[in-house]
Amino acid sequence: MPRIVLLNVGTAAPRAVHRQLWLLREGDVVVSPLVPDEDFLRYVCGELGVDRAALRFVSAGENLTDEALTAPALIHEVRALLAEHDAWELLPAHHTEGVAAFADLCGLPGDTGLRFAAQRGPVLLNRKSHFRQLAVGADVPVPDGTVVTGPAALAAAVERYLPRTGTVVVKRDDDLGGQGNVALTLKETRPLPGTRATLAARAPEAAADVLWAELTDAQNPVLAVESYHRSTHSFYAEYLIGPAGDVTFLNSGTIRRRADIDPAASELVWVGLELPAELPPGAGARALTASARMVALAAAIGYRGHINVDGIVTDTGEVLFNEANARWGGSLALHAAGERLLGPAYLDTHVLSGLRDVPALPLPAALDTLRRHGLAFSPEIGEGTVVLGYDPSGERPLECVVLAPTRERARAVEAAVRDAVGEVRP
Amino acid sequence: MPRIVLLNVGTAAPRAVHRQLWLLREGDVVVSPLVPDEDFLRYVCGELGVDRAALRFVSAGENLTDEALTAPALIHEVRALLAEHDAWELLPAHHTEGVAAFADLCGLPGDTGLRFAAQRGPVLLNRKSHFRQLAVGADVPVPDGTVVTGPAALAAAVERYLPRTGTVVVKRDDDLGGQGNVALTLKETRPLPGTRATLAARAPEAAADVLWAELTDAQNPVLAVESYHRSTHSFYAEYLIGPAGDVTFLNSGTIRRRADIDPAASELVWVGLELPAELPPGAGARALTASARMVALAAAIGYRGHINVDGIVTDTGEVLFNEANARWGGSLALHAAGERLLGPAYLDTHVLSGLRDVPALPLPAALDTLRRHGLAFSPEIGEGTVVLGYDPSGERPLECVVLAPTRERARAVEAAVRDAVGEVRP
Numbered sequence: 001m002p003r004i005v006l007l008n009v010g011t012a013a014p015r016a017v018h019r020q021l022w023l024l025r026e027g028d029v030v031v032s033p034l035v036p037d038e039d040f041l042r043y044v045c046g047e048l049g050v051d052r053a054a055l056r057f058v059s060a061g062e063n064l065t066d067e068a069l070t071a072p073a074l075i076h077e078v079r080a081l082l083a084e085h086d087a088w089e090l091l092p093a094h095h096t097e098g099v100a101a102f103a104d105l106c107g108l109p110g111d112t113g114l115r116f117a118a119q120r121g122p123v124l125l126n127r128k129s130h131f132r133q134l135a136v137g138a139d140v141p142v143p144d145g146t147v148v149t150g151p152a153a154l155a156a157a158v159e160r161y162l163p164r165t166g167t168v169v170v171k172r173d174d175d176l177g178g179q180g181n182v183a184l185t186l187k188e189t190r191p192l193p194g195t196r197a198t199l200a201a202r203a204p205e206a207a208a209d210v211l212w213a214e215l216t217d218a219q220n221p222v223l224a225v226e227s228y229h230r231s232t233h234s235f236y237a238e239y240l241i242g243p244a245g246d247v248t249f250l251n252s253g254t255i256r257r258r259a260d261i262d263p264a265a266s267e268l269v270w271v272g273l274e275l276p277a278e279l280p281p282g283a284g285a286r287a288l289t290a291s292a293r294m295v296a297l298a299a300a301i302g303y304r305g306h307i308n309v310d311g312i313v314t315d316t317g318e319v320l321f322n323e324a325n326a327r328w329g330g331s332l333a334l335h336a337a338g339e340r341l342l343g344p345a346y347l348d349t350h351v352l353s354g355l356r357d358v359p360a361l362p363l364p365a366a367l368d369t370l371r372r373h374g375l376a377f378s379p380e381i382g383e384g385t386v387v388l389g390y391d392p393s394g395e396r397p398l399e400c401v402v403l404a405p406t407r408e409r410a411r412a413v414e415a416a417v418r419d420a421v422g423e424v425r426p
Numbered sequence: 427m428p429r430i431v432l433l434n435v436g437t438a439a440p441r442a443v444h445r446q447l448w449l450l451r452e453g454d455v456v457v458s459p460l461v462p463d464e465d466f467l468r469y470v471c472g473e474l475g476v477d478r479a480a481l482r483f484v485s486a487g488e489n490l491t492d493e494a495l496t497a498p499a500l501i502h503e504v505r506a507l508l509a510e511h512d513a514w515e516l517l518p519a520h521h522t523e524g525v526a527a528f529a530d531l532c533g534l535p536g537d538t539g540l541r542f543a544a545q546r547g548p549v550l551l552n553r554k555s556h557f558r559q560l561a562v563g564a565d566v567p568v569p570d571g572t573v574v575t576g577p578a579a580l581a582a583a584v585e586r587y588l589p590r591t592g593t594v595v596v597k598r599d600d601d602l603g604g605q606g607n608v609a610l611t612l613k614e615t616r617p618l619p620g621t622r623a624t625l626a627a628r629a630p631e632a633a634a635d636v637l638w639a640e641l642t643d644a645q646n647p648v649l650a651v652e653s654y655h656r657s658t659h660s661f662y663a664e665y666l667i668g669p670a671g672d673v674t675f676l677n678s679g680t681i682r683r684r685a686d687i688d689p690a691a692s693e694l695v696w697v698g699l700e701l702p703a704e705l706p707p708g709a710g711a712r713a714l715t716a717s718a719r720m721v722a723l724a725a726a727i728g729y730r731g732h733i734n735v736d737g738i739v740t741d742t743g744e745v746l747f748n749e750a751n752a753r754w755g756g757s758l759a760l761h762a763a764g765e766r767l768l769g770p771a772y773l774d775t776h777v778l779s780g781l782r783d784v785p786a787l788p789l790p791a792a793l794d795t796l797r798r799h800g801l802a803f804s805p806e807i808g809e810g811t812v813v814l815g816y817d818p819s820g821e822r823p824l825e826c827v828v829l830a831p832t833r834e835r836a837r838a839v840e841a842a843v844r845d846a847v848g849e850v851r852p
Contacts (some may be wrong), residue, residue: 282773347708
C-alpha cells in the first residue's frame, strides 16, 4: 500500500527534517515542513536504492503544526496526489489531533489510532506525570517520586525525595529530550545526564518558587519530582504498534554523552545513540520485560504507531524508566538506515553509532571526504559512514552514523571520521 | 511469611528431587516424594547458609501425584506443622488440581491461582496444541504447523508442512522435555535437537498410522505437527507470576546439547542449561518481547506461579517459540543457586553452566575431588562448582553447576571438573 508520510517532527529545522528521509520508500507522498535539499535527497535515494522520481513532496513551508497540517491549500494539494490510489497508509511522526483532522479532510478512513489521536490520547503517554501514573499501574519501575501541582508541594517533594540519593530532578510535564529537567543536588553542581542544569538544593523553598514559575504554564500546571540516580547505562527500546494493536520490537540503543569542551557548560553533549543497547544481561532482560508491559498498555489504551520507552541502569544495577515517547524516536532514522542498508536482522550482526556532533561541512565536501578516506559506507563490506542529517545552511553540525560489525570497529571508524573532517575544516 | 514447598516435580527420582533443595529457605515446610539424603541436604544447607534444623520435611514416600498430595495421612502430618503460624505461602512445582485440593484440605485460603489450578487451567498452557492456539492469538511466533485429531489429518499435515524445511516434527500433546517429539525428514536421519527420534519421511501415510498409535492416548487425542527448523540457539526465559498477576523475569538460558558417544543413538545428549541466554541482540530482544506477551497472557487467564517459555533462533535468524511450561523449569534450581550464592544480580556478572552428565560419584568423593582440585565454589572469588543434583544410589550421573564470571572461565572450570572426576572414577 502506498504511504502518506507526515514529517510533523515538531520543528522545521532542516537537519531534523532531512534525517527522516531515510524512512522513505518508492511511492511515498511526503508532507514536509520544507522542500528537501535536492542534493541530500538524491544522496539518500542513492544509498537506499530508491528512485528519486518515485517520491512526491508537499511542502507546508513551515513547521507542520496541527494548523499547518489542516490548511486548505495543503489539503487540496495532498488530495490531488491521493486520487491515484484507493488505499493509503498514513505514517505520521506524531499522532496529534491535527493528524486525525488531516486524515479526515483527506478522506482517509478512521481507525483506532486516529480516533485516539483525535482525543489527544497520545498525551497520556508523553507527559511525565501521566507516564509515572501509567508506569506504576503497569508495574514498570520508575524512580521514587511524585507529581506536584503547586510550588509548596514541589518544595515538600524535593525535601522528601532528596535524601535517597542526594539529588532530585524536577521535570517539566511536556518536556522533550531532557530540556525541561532541572536537578537539585546536595552534592557538587556538575552537569548530569538527562538534565538541562544542576542547581544547589540548599534552599528548596526558594528554588521551588523559581522552578515552578519557570517550568509550568497554563497548559502544563504540574511537575514530576523524582530521586535522581547515577546511571551506568541510559537506554531506550523502540516499538511499532500496528493497526490491530500488535507490537513489534524495532530496535534498542544506548545514549552516548560527553562533557562539553566548555567547562562552564551546564549540560553534557549528546554524542548520539548507539544500537543495539548493550546492557548487563539480567538488567537488559528485566528492562525489555517491563518495557513490553508499558507498550502493551499503550496498545491497550488505543495508541497506534511508533513508541519508545527510555530508562537507565543505576549504579546499583536497578532498572528504572524515565519516560515514554509516543512518536518517532530519535533512533528511528538510524533504524531505517540500518534496516535498509544492512537488512532486517542488522541488530544481530552490526552496531550503529550515531554522531550528532560532526563539524558542519557542505554536503559535497562531506561525501568527498568520506569517500577519499575510504570511510563512506560500503554495502560490500558492510561497514562505513553515512550522512544521516544535514543542514544546508551549515549552522548545525553534520549528523553521521557509523555502521560496523563490532563496537570496536565502530569506534575506529568514528575516530577516522573525526580526523578526516577535522583536516578539511578551515 | 513461612512457606509450604511442594516438591511435586512429576517424579520420585532422587536426583530430580534433590536438585530442588537449592530453593529452600529457613522456616520452610517441605512436602517431598522422599526423605532427602541427609548428607546432601547438609551440603546444600552449608552452601546456602541455611540452618538445617529450620527445615521440616514431610515425605510421601512416593511420587507426589495429586492422589499422594491429598492422602489423609499426609494432610494430617502437614496440618500439624502448619498450626504454628497463621499464614503460609504455598510454593508448588506444578499447580495441579491436587495442589488446589491439598490447599483446601490444609485450610489454606483460596486465590486466583488455586482456583485456576482446581479447574486444571495450567493444562491450557502446557499442552502443545493449546500452546499453538494461544501463542498465535497472542502474536507469538511459532513454526508453521497445525493441530491434528486423527491419522489421516496427521498424514496430510506432514505432507503439507514437510516442503518448507524438508523436516517436520510431530509432537505428543502433553510431552515433557522433547520425549514425545518425533521428526520425519526427507534428509539424512541423524539425531536432531529437541526430538526423541528422526524417521525417514518416505511414506507419510504409513508413518502417520504408526505415530498416531504411539503418541496419542485417550487423554491425549491430538498431535501438533510443525515444520522443523535448524537452530543456532535453543533458549528459554523463566518468569514468576505473583499473586496479583504481576510478572517478574527470573532468568534466561540456552540449552547445550552434544552428540552421544554411541553413534547409533537416536537423540542428542542434553549437557545442561547455560544462564544467561546469549542470543544475537536483535533476536534476543524480539524473543523477550514475544515471551513477555505470552506470560502476560498466562497471567491474564489466571495462572499464578513459575512459567518458562522455550524457543529457538533459526539458522535464518528467525525467532520461533516451541512451548510454554507452567511449572518450575529445569532452570529454577540453577537460578536459585545463582541468586543465593552470588546475589540477585548474578545474571549481570556471572555465567552459570549446568552439567547434567558428570559421571556418578558418591557425594563425599565428589566434594572431596572438587575441593582438592580447587574447583569447589568459593564465595570469595565468586567462581567454582557446586553439586546441584545427586542420586545416592549412583545410578544417575551427578548434576553439577559451574558458576564463573565469564563464559570462557566457565568452560575452563568445566573441563577441569571433567578431568578431576575422570581421574577418580575407577
